[in-house]
Amino acid sequence: MLKAVKITKSFGENMVLNNFTREFAEGKVTAVLGRSGCGKSTLLNVLMGLVKPDSGEVIFDGERISAVFQEERLCENLTVSANIRLVTGKRFTKEHIAAELAEVGLAECADKAVRTLSGGMKRRTALVRALLAEYDALFLDEPFKGLDETTKRTVMAYCHRKSAGKTVVLVTHDKDECAALADEVIELEAED
Amino acid sequence: MSSRAKAALKKILITSVSMLFWLIVWQIAAVKLNSKILLVSPVDVVKQLYVLVATGDFWQSVGFSAARILFGFALGLTCGCLLAFAAGKLRFVRTLISPLISVMKSIPVASFTILALIWIGSKDLSVLVSFMICVPIVYSNMLEGIDALDPKLREMSEVFGIPVWRRFVGVYLSQLLPYFRSASRLAIGLCWKSGAAAEVIGIPDGSIGEKLFEAKVYLETADLFAWTLTVILLSWLCEKAFTALMALLQRRVERM
Structure with a gap:
């Protein structure tokens, strides 16, 4: 179970979340939709335990989480497959990782250092890393940011396939992404 | 091509x-x-070096100096890294060490060598001098690298629950290795230079410094150049070997 109970969070004078309560459906994709600055990423960070709420609590009965953060948070000096192995350990063979990368159009990138990749390539690497990790809940913060339409469709299909049956919280401002991936949608509005 | x-x-x-x-x-x-006293030709230097290389005494001197200078370098690397880690973690350690590192950076090698000669005698002088040269370089570079560590990667490691050793290699070592590499490359050359200079001042028996000193006393310019060339070659070889080792380590870390 993943549940946010009466979460309130302010940054100085700016109240971002006010008494937010919601249970996230187990084994389903819940999209958190809203405009920039409405508190989507803050909510995700609170759920992941990266930001402490001013009040309220998060109830999570799982153990492991996985995420695509707002930034890629990849180790720039490691290769793409090393970044994935950093999280997965030796659960996957080199060939398996290469095959997964090929599914998102990174077939040639497995042995390239992350610092040499474009923004879109780094985003896809971060997504593959998150999807290959062992997790009970997956948190995705704008995971398709910076991808062109064709690549985005391919990557969304991959994400949908790999996360099937898992508890996923997807933060986005894109209604098309919601329509394609989400089982449930929460619309957040900026607090006044 | x-x-x-x-x-x-x-x-x-x-x-x-x-x-x-x-x-x-x-x-x-x-x-x-x-004038063979004022300046010998490069041909004469190579000839003299050829003569020296054929003697057992040459290799003994090379071994004596190399062992001490490299030992000082290795100790300096270790201490420089440990101090940088401590200073990166604890603010008071950084404050405490800062003036000491400033003094180590600015004190002339000759002054320190003379003082060290009084403290420990001549035999292991080059160990101490190499160490003193190496520590501030490694400390400053590594501390710069530690300060530049991305805190968001630490957060990422915690979210994914990456085990300690894998986290150390993949997250920290991969970010710090370029700093360690440039520090050690710079330090190894300086250790050779200052180590040889210290031996010329302390004249330990059977060292390269002793041979350089004797060349000066007897005005054997060809010897002086040949021994100098030896120091340059040894320093260059050590730098190349260490750089290759670092490149190998970096490749291993990159691929994990």
């Missing part, structure tokens, strides 16, 4: 031509001066 190979070949060619140019200038200057 690939463009990279062509560029490498061009670089080698340019370096060789410029080296040859200066060797010719040196040869001409030596012939014109015609």
Whole structure:
């Protein structure tokens, strides 16, 4: 179970979340939709335990989480497959990782250092890393940011396939992404 | 031939031509001066080095100095890293160490060597001097690297629950290795320079410094140049070997 109970969070004078309560459906994709600055990423960070709420609590009965953060948070000096192995350990063979990368159009990138990749390539690497990790809940913060339409469709299909049956919280401002991936949608509005 | 190979070949060619140019200038200057005390020719230096290399005494001196200078370097690397880690973690350690590192950076090698000579005698002087040269370089570089560590990667490691050893290698070592690499590359050359200089001042028996000192006393300029060339070659070899080792380590870390 993943549940946010009466979460309130302010940054100085700016109240971002006010008494937010919601249970996230187990084994389903819940999209958190809203405009920039409405508190989507803050909510995700609170759920992941990266930001402490001013009040309220998060109830999570799982153990492991996985995420695509707002930034890629990849180790720039490691290769793409090393970044994935950093999280997965030796659960996957080199060939398996290469095959997964090929599914998102990174077939040639497995042995390239992350610092040499474009923004879109780094985003896809971060997504593959998150999807290959062992997790009970997956948190995705704008995971398709910076991808062109064709690549985005391919990557969304991959994400949908790999996360099937898992508890996923997807933060986005894109209604098309919601329509394609989400089982449930929460619309957040900026607090006044 | 690939463009990279062509560029490498061009670089080698340019370096060789410029080296040859200066060797010719040196040869001409030596012939014109015609004094084996003031300046010996490069040919004479190579001849003298050839004579020296054939003696057991040469290798004993090389072994004596290399062992001590490299030991000082290794100790300096270890202490520099440990101090940088401590200073990166604890603010009071950083404050405490800061003036000591400033003094180590600015104190003239000759002054310190004389003081060290009084403290520990001449035999292991080059160990201490190499160590003193190495520590501030490694400390400053590593601390810069530690300060530049991305805190968001630490957060990422915690979210994914990455085990400690994997986290150390993948997250921290991968970020710190470039700093360690440039520090050690700079330090190893300076350790050789200062270690040899310290031996000239302390004159430990059977060291390269002793041979340099004797060359000065007996005005054996060919010997002086041959031993100097030996120090340059040893320093260059050590730097190349260490750089290759670092590159290998970096490749291993990159691929995990």
